[in-house]
Amino acid sequence: MIYGKYKNARNAAWQCLIDYNVNKLPVSVLSIAKSAGIKVVKSSKTNINYLMPKESGISVLINKQWYIVYNDNSNIQRCRFTVAHELGHIFLGHELEKRNRRMQTFKKSESFAEQEANIFASRLLAPACVIWALGLKTPNEIASVCNISHSAAEFRSERMRTLYKRNRFLTSSLERKVYRNFKMFIQSQKKIL
Numbered sequence: 001m002i003y004g005k006y007k008n009a010r011n012a013a014w015q016c017l018i019d020y021n022v023n024k025l026p027v028s029v030l031s032i033a034k035s036a037g038i039k040v041v042k043s044s045k046t047n048i049n050y051l052m053p054k055e056s057g058i059s060v061l062i063n064k065q066w067y068i069v070y071n072d073n074s075n076i077q078r079c080r081f082t083v084a085h086e087l088g089h090i091f092l093g094h095e096l097e098k099r100n101r102r103m104q105t106f107k108k109s110e111s112f113a114e115q116e117a118n119i120f121a122s123r124l125l126a127p128a129c130v131i132w133a134l135g136l137k138t139p140n141e142i143a144s145v146c147n148i149s150h151s152a153a154e155f156r157s158e159r160m161r162t163l164y165k166r167n168r169f170l171t172s173s174l175e176r177k178v179y180r181n182f183k184m185f186i187q188s189q190k191k192i193l
């Protein structure tokens with residue numbers, strides 16, 4: 001992993017949480033998309049088959065309008081991650097490929113962009129400073145508070161282990177802003193947890 005790029009995706013996730021006034025978990029990916037003017041569509045509701053077999057989501061630009069089409073056969077946690085991943089492609093400005101005259105999608109061949117979109121999605125849905133403030137550690141705790149899949153939570157929990165050890169939260173001004181927005185939520189949750 002190239003650190004510079006990693007930092008970009010992480011900062012982009014923080015900026016997105018700030019720009020769309022996200023202040024509680026689970027993060028509503030649909031509200032973010034709506035505020036950004038991006039239409040989110042279930043693949044079962046489309047006439048054209050946008051998704052290839054095994055593809056969980058795609059971002060399509062048609063006449064300057066962004067659409068995220070996602071496979072709604074998956075469970076809610078998976079769907080949420082897919083939409084967040086596609087938001088990542090859009091917000092990170094990944095390179096577009098022309099599928100036909102009207103339609104543009106992201107280049108699937110670029111696995112680096114895929115990795116970046118995944119980093120964006122996991123930082124968006126499970127922001128480290130909020131997980132830290134709530135003292136969440138196990139994949140189960142993270143999965144249930146963030147409403148993400150167990151496998152996504154396992155990755156996050158592993159990353160959190162490193163971050164807890166390093167114990168350098170809130171060193172970036174962006175992260176401090178995210179934390180401030182979540183402060184009320186953190187306080188309300190601490191009473192429950």
Ligand SMILES: [Zn+2]
Binds near residue numbers: 089113117
């Ligand atoms: Zn992708």
